[in-house]
Every structure is written in structure tokens, then in C-alpha cells.
Amino acid sequence: MSSKKDPERPAPPKSGFSRRGFIRGVGIGGGALGTGLLENEAVAAPAAPVGPGPVPITLTINGKPMKLSVEPRVTLLDALRHHLDLTGAKRVCDRGTCGACTVLMEGKSVYSCTVLAIDAQGKKIDTIEGLPVNNPVSTAFVNNDAQQCGYCTPGFVMAAVGFLKEHPAPSETDVRTGLCGNLCRCGTYMGVRKAVVQAGQAMKGGTNG
Amino acid sequence: MANPDYSWPPMDKRKHIGKPYKRLDGPQKAAGRAKYTSDLNPKGMLFAIYVHSPYAHAKIVSIDTSEAEKMPGVKAVHVPDTMKAGTEIQWEGTEVAAVAATTEELARDAARKIKVEYEVLPHLVKDGDLAKAGSHAKAGGEGVTGDPDKAFQEAEATSEGQYGIPVINHCCLEPHGQVIQWIKGSAADGSQDQVNAWPSTQNTTGWAGSIAPNLKVPVSNVKVKMDYIGGGFGSKFSADAWGMMAAELSRKAGGAPVKLYLERAAEQMIGGNRPSAYAKIKLAGKKDGTVTAWQSESWGTGGFPVVPGPPQPYVYTNIPNIRKVHTGISVNAGQQRAWRAPGNQQASFLTCAALEDFAAKIGMDPLEVFKKNAQYSPPARVDTYRYQLDKAAELAEWKKLWKPRGTSSSGPIKRGLGIGIAAWNGAGHGSQCRTVINPDGSVSVEINTQDIGTGTRTIITQVVAESLGLQMNQIKLVIGDNSLPPDNASGGSTTVGGVSSSSRKASMNALMKLFEAAAPSLNTQPENLEAVDGRIRVKGTPAKFLTWQAACRKLGTNSISEMGANVPNQAAAEKLNTGGAGGAQIADVSVDTETGIVKVNRYVAVQDCGLVVNPRLSESQVYGAIIMGISTALFEERVIDDATGRTLNPEMEFYKLAGIHDIGNIVVHMDIRPENDSRGIVGLGEPPAVPICAAISNAVANALGVRVPDLPITPERVLRAMERKGES
Numbered sequence: 001m002s003s004k005k006d007p008e009r010p011a012p013p014k015s016g017f018s019r020r021g022f023i024r025g026v027g028i029g030g031g032a033l034g035t036g037l038l039e040n041e042a043v044a045a046p047a048a049p050v051g052p053g054p055v056p057i058t059l060t061i062n063g064k065p066m067k068l069s070v071e072p073r074v075t076l077l078d079a080l081r082h083h084l085d086l087t088g089a090k091r092v093c094d095r096g097t098c099g100a101c102t103v104l105m106e107g108k109s110v111y112s113c114t115v116l117a118i119d120a121q122g123k124k125i126d127t128i129e130g131l132p133v134n135n136p137v138s139t140a141f142v143n144n145d146a147q148q149c150g151y152c153t154p155g156f157v158m159a160a161v162g163f164l165k166e167h168p169a170p171s172e173t174d175v176r177t178g179l180c181g182n183l184c185r186c187g188t189y190m191g192v193r194k195a196v197v198q199a200g201q202a203m204k205g206g207t208n209g
Numbered sequence: 210m211a212n213p214d215y216s217w218p219p220m221d222k223r224k225h226i227g228k229p230y231k232r233l234d235g236p237q238k239a240a241g242r243a244k245y246t247s248d249l250n251p252k253g254m255l256f257a258i259y260v261h262s263p264y265a266h267a268k269i270v271s272i273d274t275s276e277a278e279k280m281p282g283v284k285a286v287h288v289p290d291t292m293k294a295g296t297e298i299q300w301e302g303t304e305v306a307a308v309a310a311t312t313e314e315l316a317r318d319a320a321r322k323i324k325v326e327y328e329v330l331p332h333l334v335k336d337g338d339l340a341k342a343g344s345h346a347k348a349g350g351e352g353v354t355g356d357p358d359k360a361f362q363e364a365e366a367t368s369e370g371q372y373g374i375p376v377i378n379h380c381c382l383e384p385h386g387q388v389i390q391w392i393k394g395s396a397a398d399g400s401q402d403q404v405n406a407w408p409s410t411q412n413t414t415g416w417a418g419s420i421a422p423n424l425k426v427p428v429s430n431v432k433v434k435m436d437y438i439g440g441g442f443g444s445k446f447s448a449d450a451w452g453m454m455a456a457e458l459s460r461k462a463g464g465a466p467v468k469l470y471l472e473r474a475a476e477q478m479i480g481g482n483r484p485s486a487y488a489k490i491k492l493a494g495k496k497d498g499t500v501t502a503w504q505s506e507s508w509g510t511g512g513f514p515v516v517p518g519p520p521q522p523y524v525y526t527n528i529p530n531i532r533k534v535h536t537g538i539s540v541n542a543g544q545q546r547a548w549r550a551p552g553n554q555q556a557s558f559l560t561c562a563a564l565e566d567f568a569a570k571i572g573m574d575p576l577e578v579f580k581k582n583a584q585y586s587p588p589a590r591v592d593t594y595r596y597q598l599d600k601a602a603e604l605a606e607w608k609k610l611w612k613p614r615g616t617s618s619s620g621p622i623k624r625g626l627g628i629g630i631a632a633w634n635g636a637g638h639g640s641q642c643r644t645v646i647n648p649d650g651s652v653s654v655e656i657n658t659q660d661i662g663t664g665t666r667t668i669i670t671q672v673v674a675e676s677l678g679l680q681m682n683q684i685k686l687v688i689g690d691n692s693l694p695p696d697n698a699s700g701g702s703t704t705v706g707g708v709s710s711s712s713r714k715a716s717m718n719a720l721m722k723l724f725e726a727a728a729p730s731l732n733t734q735p736e737n738l739e740a741v742d743g744r745i746r747v748k749g750t751p752a753k754f755l756t757w758q759a760a761c762r763k764l765g766t767n768s769i770s771e772m773g774a775n776v777p778n779q780a781a782a783e784k785l786n787t788g789g790a791g792g793a794q795i796a797d798v799s800v801d802t803e804t805g806i807v808k809v810n811r812y813v814a815v816q817d818c819g820l821v822v823n824p825r826l827s828e829s830q831v832y833g834a835i836i837m838g839i840s841t842a843l844f845e846e847r848v849i850d851d852a853t854g855r856t857l858n859p860e861m862e863f864y865k866l867a868g869i870h871d872i873g874n875i876v877v878h879m880d881i882r883p884e885n886d887s888r889g890i891v892g893l894g895e896p897p898a899v900p901i902c903a904a905i906s907n908a909v910a911n912a913l914g915v916r917v918p919d920l921p922i923t924p925e926r927v928l929r930a931m932e933r934k935g936e937s
Contacts, residue, residue, distance in 0.1 A: 071314050082256075082313065087248035088241020090439070092382045092863035093473055100382060122379065128241035135240065142235035148295045149662030150238030151382040151439030157239060176870040183861070185382050185440050186662050187836030189869040 002122040004079075048170030057121050061086070062130030068167065070117050076110075079117035080127060088128035088154040092183075098184030100103040100155040102162070103127045109162030126161075137161050140199035152184045160196045169200050210783055213717040215710075216784050217820060218675065220886055225675040233667045233681075238437070240376035245437045246407040247470050249388050255284050257458050257469035258315035258320040261478075261847050264301040265541035265854030266332035269296045269305070273324040280322060282315035285461035286621075287454060290657040297330070299513040299855055300542050301849075302478030304450050309458040309467050322460040332541040334849040336485050336510040337373060337919075339536060347515045348507070348536045355530035357493075360502035364493030369568035370561050373487040373919035374555050374902060376510065376843040378477045378864060379548060383409050383439020385480045386451055386470030391424070391460040404456060405466075408448065411441040412698035414657045420448035421786055424456055434689040442837075443547030444481030446698050446730035448707075474503035476506075481546030481658050482847060484511035484532060486555035490563040493530075496571055498578040500564070500585070507559070510538040511545030520603060523556035524594070524632050524791075525564070525585040543854075547700060547835070550633060550895035552903055559901035559921070561629050565910060569614050572608050575907070576602050576611070579628050586632070590791050594630065597793035597815040601628075604876050605813040615914020621803045623914075624810070627907025629794045629900025635818070635892030636788030637706020637775050638697035642835065644673065646714040646723055646769040652677060652759040653685045654715070658687065658696035658708050663894055664826035667706055669712045671822055678740030694772065701860035704891025706786030707775045709822060709890050714773025722769040727760040748822060786890040792816040792897055794835070795803065796904035797873075800912045802931055805924030807843055809873030809911055812901075817880035819891035831877045831897040838901020840867035843921050 051072035054187050059066050059079065068083045077094075080086040080103070092100040096114040103112045104126040131138065137160050140146070146152040156179065163170070163178040170178060175196045184192070218225065238244040271294055274286045288306040298305075303320055306323050310316035333345045361367060386409035393403040410416045410433075417431035424431070438445065455469035488507035495499040503522050506642055510516075515537030519722055522528055548554075564582065568575035575596060583594040602608070610626055617624040642656040654673050660666045665687055673684045687693060695708060724735035727745045730737065731753055739748050746754035755763075780786050797811040813830050821827050844865035848857045858864045909927070910916045915934040917926050 071312075073314060078313065081248070082250065085250050087244065087250075090245075090247075091381070095473070095860055095862055097861040098382070098866075131240060133236050133240040133242060138236065138239035140240040142231055144230065145235070145825055147232075147235065147238055147662075148829060148833055149382070149438060149440045150234075150243060151245065153239050154241035157241070180868045180870050183382075183866045185380055185442075185837070185866065185869060187840075188829070189831030189836055189867075190832045190871055190875055192869060 017151065021142070032045050037076035046061050057118055059117065059120055059125060061125045062127060072116065072118050075113050076103070076115040076117045076120045076125070079114060084129050090151055092151070094119050097183070099159055100152050102155040102158040102182065104158060104162050107165060117199035127159055127202045133161060136202040137164070137199040140195040140202060141191070144191040144195040144198065146195040148188055152182060153205065156182045156184070156192055160199060163196065164200050164203065168203070169196060172197055212906045213721045214230045215714050215717050217889065220883065223675060225671040225681065226822050228671070230667055230671060230681065230822070230823055232664045232826060233670060235803040243437045244387055245383055245439050246409050246435055247383050247386065247439065249407055251466045253469055254388065254889060255309040255311060255458070255462055256465040257307050257309040257317045257455055257467050258313065258316040258324045259304050259475060260325060261305040261319050261470070261475055262298045262301060262305055262327070263855070264298060264327055264329050265301045265334055266330040267298045267327040268330060269294055269298065270326040270328055272306060274306060276324070277319040277322040279729060280315065280319040282311040283308055283319045283456040284311065284465065285309040285459045286319070286323070287459065287461060289454065296558065301854060302475050302543055304454065304479070307458060307469065309462055319906060326776065329361060332544055332854040334536045334540050335851050336508070336540055336853050337487060339508045342538045345834050346536050346625060347539065349518070349534060349803060351532065351534045353532050357504055357530040357532040360530035361493045361504070364501060365496045366571045367491060367493045368567040368568045369489070369491040370563060370916055371489045371918050372559055374485060374558050375846040376485045377483045378847055379442045379444040379481040380477065380545065380604060380864060380866060381440035381442060381444060384471040384473065384476040385409060385445060385449060388466050388468045389452065389455045389459055390464060390466040391456045392464040400761060401430055401599045402426045405439055406433050406436060406452070408433065408452065409438050410435060411438065411445045411657045411661055411700060412447065413691060414449055414695045415446070415698055417691055419454045419517060420456070423453050433524050435659060435689045437555060438659060441661055441815040442549045443551065443700060445698060473861060475858040477864055480550070482512070482543060483548035483881045483891060484516055484545045484555070485509040486559060486641055488559050490514045490559060492567045494565055494567060494571070494617060498568065498571065498573050498581045500525070500528055500582050503528045503533070503537070505533045507533070507676050508536040508538055509555070510540045512537050512542055513544065515539050516545055519552040519559065520558035521556055521559055523553070523560035524630050525560060527580050527585040541854060549898045553631065553633065553895070553899045556630055557899045558902040558906060561900065562906055562916070565627060565907040566916060572613070574611065575628055576607055579630065589787070591633070592795060593791050593817060597791060597817070598628070599684060600880070601793045601795045601813050601815045604815070605797055605811065607795065610797065614911055621801060623800050623802055625798055625908040625910065625912025627796050627904045627909070627911055629903030629907065631792040631899035632894045633702060633790045633896035633899065634710065634788035635702035635706065635776060635784035635790050635896065637710050637780055638703035639777055640696045640707035640711035640775040641694040642708070642711035642715040642773050643694050643832060644712070644719040644771055644773070646719050648761050648764040648766060648768065650758040651685065652679065652683060654712060655693045656696050656708060656712060657691055657881045658688050658704060659699055661699050663704065663830060664823060665708060667826060668705055669708050671711050672709050673716045676713055677720055677740055678744065680743070702894040702896065705822065705892050706780070706890045710775035710780055710783070710785040711773045715771055716773065718771035718773055719769045723760055726756050726763040730755060730763060736786045784889050787819060787888045788891060789888070790816070790818045790893065790896040792900065794900040794904045796908040798905060798908040798912060800909055800927060802913065805927035807922050807927065809874060809905070811874045812839065813876045814897055815878045815880055816893070816897050817885045818893040818896070819888040820886045821879055821881050822890060827879055827893055828877045832875055834898035834900055835875050836867060836872050838898055839905065841921065842902045842905040843867065843871070846921050
């Protein structure tokens with residue numbers, strides 16, 4: 001995704017069927033595709049070009065402004081991991097496939113490997129480090145042994161947090177669709193199904209984390 | 210005095226062993242706080258990026274690093290001695306050079322500036338057709354048992370089929386790599402070279418020894434630490450070329466720590482794979498289902514070096530008449546590594562598919578054929594397999610749901626059931642452990658093992674708490690550091706037996722020392738004491754006791770520090786751990802004959818593993834093995850282009866892993882019976898991962914009425930098989 005805004009791009013249709021709307025509608029777990037950036041891009045004013053060297057940016061992470069200097073090509077994931085030592089989000093596929101890097105942006109789950117750090121400025125970003133260790137979702141993962149090596153787990157937990165915000169009382173069937181944007185190699189899906197349902201019950205539809 | 214009694218307490222007396230504790234490192238991992246070595250960012254760390262060969266077979270003409278060395282932020286460029294003009298590269302992804310720079314982006318820019326000129330050579334990357342392998346095929350000798358010719362002549366029935374199981378990737382989510390720092394010694398102050406390494410490894414004990422000789426640094430100067438690993442599955446045992454490369458870069462950069470992890474495409478190409486196996490198999494037998502002869506011609510590849518084929522026939526090893534020949538094929542593609550039960554998935558698939566086809570040929574229920582021929586498994590396992598097959602059939606509702614091939618329904622959706630079986634050893638590896646009991650009552654346990662996600666931390670803690678009569682939270686366990694007593698690699702499902710036995714013995718040895726300190730106060734001999742519920746008490750007189758704290762105070766100022774060792778050839782006599790795990794599994798699938806899509810309805814696994822230390826974690830191992838197996842049976846295959854020699858699916862959007870909606874319902878039955886428990890602990894990571902390809906392929910054959918010969922069973926392959934069925 002380019003950070004350069006395209007003034008030529010036509011305004012999105014006000015209603016009816018659009019490709020963007022379709023992508024948003026693909027699975028309740030397609031969150032990473034359907035969030036803020038794509039929608040806002042079309043209406044934002046053209047930005048002044050920056051880079052290619054490091055540029056100072058401020059990211060709002062877990063409620064706190066954090067200043068750092070990154071090249072414009074640095075993804076939000078690499079900014080978190082390499083510049084801020086926030087390593088809960090993992091780099092596995094680096095191509096928006098596996099969900100191990102999931103964070104919340106403006107409350108919705110995104111693959112942080114598909115967002116540029118400079119484009120994340122001004123957005124509310126929540127990483128797993130912003131949750132207490134014993135938050136209800138992580139606790140449900142522990143209680144249902146929904147992890148083995150654990151490398152995919154923080155991404156799953158954040159995807160579940162985002163999913164539960166929109167689907168506070170999911171069934172196991174809902175979870176099978178809603179969490180399909182995350183992959184695990186050890187094979188912990190049986191536990192994940194139960195954990196997300198239980199986390200929803202534990203939070204009784206209240207706020208997450 | 211005599212050694213303490215190390216044997217496990219009886220099933221009904223156990224306080225911690227056999228209880229479904231949650232994994233102890235679960236909260237740290239599930240909250241993203243656990244630091245994997247790929248998460249480490251030590252001060253001054255450099256990022257390294259590899260240059261890989263884009264060609265499957267080529268000769269290096271020249272390597273020019275001069276421009277890269279001048280790039281901003283670059284601190285070191287390294288080309289291994291083995292990579293020079295004339296070096297012949299045998300697979301795509303071969304590591305030619307690497308750059309370390311202050312940021313990953315700058316390292317990537319610089320790596321692009323390294324100019325490597327290649328002379329491209331002809332390659333062979335496909336292994337499915339033996340006739341096309343030419344000089345790349347290396348035939349092994351023919352193995353003959355009994356008189357197969359006579360058996361085939363006299364057979365009441367014969368069946369034949371061709372089957373293929375492809376190369377797949379380990380696809381560890383945390384790629385191979387490490388952070389490493391090589392600090393040069395100085396003649397001026399007499400200091401020696403020091404290497405600090407934080408690898409992602411299944412072998413924190415052996416890792417240093419796998420790199421030290423190449424670095425020419427004493428092993429004792431290589432410090433290795435690892436708290437967590439993001440998956441290995443058999444592919445992460447040694448320091449590998451990337452360990453050496455990162456160390457060289459660190460040395461050249463004046464001792465700065467260097468992070469070098471394979472990028473995803475490289476991870477898939479060179480980070481390990483499971484060898485393929487293809488076979489034409491004929492069976493001869495009687496109409497009552499008894500197999501009398503086996504004949505197989507098989508081939509497959511494990512990469513450029515030729516590797517042996519899978520063991521055949523599998524489990525039914527004592528079929529009286531056998532003729533088999535295997536041909537290894539050398540291809541220009543990344544090398545195989547141990548893949549969660551090496552050779553066994555291929556073997557189980559080939560054998561069970563052939564057996565199911567034989568059952569279909571004679572019109573017999575395959576469950577009965579598998580049970581009848583269990584007579585050919587090792588004698589000690591015959592009854593176990595029959596029990597497990599019956600148990601799996603019961604849980605899968607075999608009697609109700611199984612129908613003869615292709616007769617499940619007249620509509621487009623066909624349902625089928627299929628069987629797979631497994632065998633594994635899994636006896637504990639050599640392991641040493643130290644248990645320390647301190648005068649203040651604290652207990653620490655030290656062992657250089659690794660928890661690869663199996664729950665090793667939790668299991669050791671359960672064993673020690675059981676042995677000392679304490680609570681889990683009173684035990685402090687330290688692992689993953691090569692200054693601790695050596696354990697061994699987590700491979701072959703050997704860890705649980707090894708660490709449980711060594712920690713049991715170390716703890717019982719330490720406890721005996723505590724008994725010696727406490728006995729005078731209780732007016733008895735040490736051997737009359739027992740540790741139960743936080744008390745050191747006199748056997749038979751529980752009212753005579755010291756609390757754990759009071760007993761430890763008798764130590765004065767000196768701690769107890771005792772070792773315990775698992776010695777593999779003594780372990781069986783101690784009844785702490787043994788080998789030999791079996792399992793039977795049944796897949797229940799639906800196949801849409803119009804789209805070719807296979808869905809798993811239910812998957813049943815019955816698995817024994819001796820004494821089960823933690824049923825929750827055991828079940829997770831079985832669930833995980835099955836989910837991984839479903840993924841391999843339906844989705845996974847390394848695809849290399851014949852014309853260009855390039856891997857077509859080295860990224861995860863095209864190398865397909867099963868997702869949470871792809872796996873159906875899984876039913877796990879741990880075969881916990883006294884006769885299994887009495888065998889001691891047996892490893893579990895691998896056995897349940899063996900039969901899935903077999904069971905699913907057999908279920909699909911049962912559903913369709915025709916075998917889909919090659920895995921993975923993609924919609925395209927289902928439709929092609931249906932076409933062939935229509936033609937015949």
C-alpha cells in the first residue's frame with residue numbers, strides 16, 4: 001500500500017455495492033482489509049512527500065504518544081518491534097496472510113505488516129502490551145490451552161479482542177469464521193474456538209481488555 | 210545408604226502427576242510478554258539480510274560486494290569461504306552472502322547491491338515421475354523376505370495401487386535464526402573469544418557444540434540462552450549456516466550483536482522440508498482379509514543428497530512375504546530435515562492406503578482387515594492395535610456410518626470413513642538435572658532443556674512437586690541455558706521421558722539428603738521418612754512430622770544440591786520411561802463431487818503414551834498433530850516450476866496452512882489404562898502426527914469409490930479422480 005494519496009481517485013459510491021464494501025464484507029474476520037486506511041485514503045488531502053530517509057513520527061500506542069524516527073517504508077509492525085521494543089506482534093509472513101502481527105487501529109483489528117508506520121500517525125493503536133497479563137481474552141486462551149509454541153498467540157488474542165468488540169457473544173461457529181484471518185502451525189484451533197467463546201461470556205459483552 | 214525408590218507413585222496416590230495443570234508459561238505467552246529470541250533487541254544490535262541464489266542449479270562466476278560495503282549503515286559484509294567463483298549451487302535459496310547494518314532496511318538495500326554472477330546449469334526439480342529422473346535416480350537394493358512370487362501365485366486375491374505424498378515445508382512461524390555476538394579475545398589482557406548466542410532451537414544443550422568447531426572457539430566459551438521457540442517440528446537442531454554467518458558478521462562488526470532470521474520465502478526454501486514418497490504397491494491375500502504378500506516399488510526425494518525411503522510395510526512389518534525396492538531421487542531443491550515423525554507419515558500413508566485398497570478389492574470392511582492383519586505388528590503391540598481400532602471405531606460410529614466404497618449417497622455430497630495407524634518409540638533421551646533444596650525451604654530445579662510448546666516446563670514442575678510433596682508454586686524451574694546441567698535435543702519425542710526421569714531422580718536424591726538432616730529430630734532413620742503435603746513425616750505415623758520449612762532449617766547454612774540422570778539403557782529397568790507408542794485414527798469426511806472440496810466432519814484419535822503426566826497437555830499434542838496432519842493431507846505441497854526451477858509458493862499466501870474453519874471436529878481419546886501406565890512415560894509429540902494423511906486419503910477413497918492417488922487432496926485432484934472413475 002502506498003502512503004502517497006491519489007487525488008485522482010474517484011469518490012467512493014455513497015451506497016450500493018462497491019469493491020471496498022465487498023472486501024469489508026468478506027468474513028467477519030477480514031478486519032485487516034476493511035479498516036480505516038482504505039476508506040480514509042480516498043478522501044484525505046494530498047500529503048507532502050516525505051523521505052526517503054528517516055522521518056520523525058509520533059504514534060499513539062496504548063494511549064501514549066511515542067516519538068520515533070523511521071523511513072517511510074517501515075511498516076507499523078517493524079516500527080513496533082524494532083524501534084519501540086513492543087514485540088508481542090510477531091513477523092511471520094510479512095504479507096498480510098497469517099495474522100501474527102495483529103493489532104487494533106481505531107478499535108479494529110489490522111495486520112500491522114500491511115500498514116506503514118507513517119500512515120498510522122494520528123490513529124489510536126492498541127497492541128497486546130496494552131492489555132494486562134490477566135486480561136479476559138488471554139486468560140481464556142490459557143484456560144483452554146489455546147497455545148503451544150505461542151508465536152501466533154498474541155496475534156490471535158488481539159484478533160479475538162477486535163472480533164469480540166463487534167460480536168460480543170459469539171458461538172463457536174461464529175469464531176470459526178471470525179478468526180479465520182489468523183494461522184497457527186502447532187494446531188491450537190480447538191482451544192482457540194473454546195477460548196474466544198468463553199472470553200465473550202466472561203466479558204458479558206462489556207469492554208475488552 | 211541405598212538409592213531412593215525412584216519409581217512413580219501408584220496411580221491413585223499421585224497428587225500432581227496425571228493432573229491437567231494449565232501450562233505454566235501460558236500467561237506470559239498469551240499476553241505477548243514472552244520474549245522469543247527473535248524478539249530480542251540488545252543494545253547496538255545490527256540487522257542482517259541474506260543474499261540467496263535465485264537459481265536451482267548454477268555455478269558462481271563472481272561475487273562483488275564492493276558497492277554494498279560502501280552503503281550507509283553497513284557494518285559488515287560476509288561471503289563464506291565456500292562461496293566463490295566455481296562453487297556449484299544445488300538448490301534455490303542457497304545462502305551466498307550477507308550484510309549487517311544498523312537497520313533492517315539499510316541491510317536490505319545493501320544486500321541488493323551485492324552482485325553475484327551465475328552460470329545457470331540444467332536442473333531437476335520434479336520427483337513425481339521416476340522415469341524422468343534419469344541420472345538423478347539412485348536405486349537402492351531389493352529387499353526380499355519369504356517367497357513373494359509364490360505368495361502372489363497362490364493368492365486368492367490381489368490389489369494394486371499407486372500413491373504419492375509430496376514434499377512439504379515445516380513452515381515454523383518463527384523462522385530459523387538467532388541473535389549472536391562474537392567478542393574477540395585479546396592477547397593484551399589474556400582474554401579468550403566469547404560468543405553469546407540466543408538461537409531459536411530445539412537443542413539448547415547441543416547448539417554450542419554444533420557451531421564452536423567452525424568458529425574455532427572453545428565450546429565452553431559459547432553461551433547459549435533461549436526461553437521460547439516459535440516452532441521447530443524437527444527442523445531446528447543445530448546452529449546451521451546462519452549461525453556461522455551471523456557470528457562472522459558480528460566479529461567483523463567488532464562484536465556487535467547481530468540478528469539474522471530467515472525471511473519467509475527463504476525459510477520455506479531452505480529451512481527444512483519433509484521428503485516425498487511415491488509407490489506402486491501390490492498386495493496378495495486371502496478372501497478373509499489376511500494379507501500374505503507385499504510388493505512395492507517406491508521413490509522419492511529429500512533434496513539434493515539422496516535419502517532413504519520410508520519404512521515399508523509400516524506397523525504390519527511381519528507380513529511373511531515381501532519384495533521392495535526404493536529409489537532415491539536427487540533434486541535441485543532445499544534439503545529435507547526431520548519432520549515430526551520422519552518417514553512415518555509417508556510410511557503410514559503408503560501402507561494404510563494399500564491395505565484399504567485391498568479391503569475394497571475383496572469387498573470387506575477395512576476395519577476388520579486392519580484388525581486381522583494386526584497380527585503382523587510387533588507381538589507386544591498386537592492387542593493394543595486391536596483395542597485401539599475398536600475404540601476409534603466406536604467413537605467414530607463406524608458401524609453406523611461406514612458404507613462400502615462410493616455408496617454413501619446418491620447425491621453429489623459423498624461421505625466416507627478411513628483408518629490410519631501409527632507406531633513410534635519415544636523413550637526418554639539422556640538427561641541430567643540438578644535439584645537444589647535451600648535452608649529457607651525454597652527449591653530450584655536446573656536443567657538445560659527447552660519447552661518447544663509441548664509443556665516441558667509444566668511437566669518437570671509436576672514431577673518435582675510430586676517427588677517433594679510440595680505445591681507447584683514452590684518449585685522454581687530454570688531451563689534454556691547451557692550453563693545448566695545438560696539435557697538433550699527435543700527430537701524423536703524423547704524429551705518428556707528424559708526430563709521427567711532426570712528431574713525425578715535428582716529430586717528424590719535431594720529429598721533423601723533432606724531426610725538425613727531431618728531424621729534425628731524425628732527419632733528415626735532417613736529411609737523411614739516420606740514427603741507428603743508439605744511435611745516430612747514418619748511412614749505409618751503421620752502425626753510425627755516436621756513441616757517442609759522446619760525440615761529445611763535443619764540444613765543450617767548449607768543447601769542440598771543433587772543431580773539425577775536419565776540413562777537411556779537403564780531407564781526401562783527403573784520403570785521411569787520406556788519406548789513404544791501406538792495409535793489408531795479414523796477420519797470422517799464429506800466430499801463434494803461437483804466442486805471437489807473435501808471437508809472433515811469428525812476426526813477421531815485413540816493414542817497411548819504410557820504414563821500420562823498431564824492429560825490437558827497430552828490432548829493438546831494430539832489435537833495439534835491432527836490439525837497439522839489435516840493441513841498436510843488437504844492443502845500443503847511445495848511447488849517448484851519445472852522450467853525455471855523456482856519455487857512457486859514460498860510465501861504463506863500460496864503455501865496453504867489449514868485455518869480454524871478447515872479442521873472439523875476432533876475427538877481425542879488418550880488410552881490411559883493401567884497396563885499402559887505401568888510402562889512409564891513415553892513421548893507423544895510425534896506418534897499422533899503419523900496417521901492423518903492415511904486416514905483422510907482412505908476416507909476420501911471410501912467416499913468417492915476411487916482413490917485420489919496423490920496428496921494433498923485438492924479439489925482439482927478429486928475432480929480428476931472422478932473423471933477417471935467415470936471413464937473406467
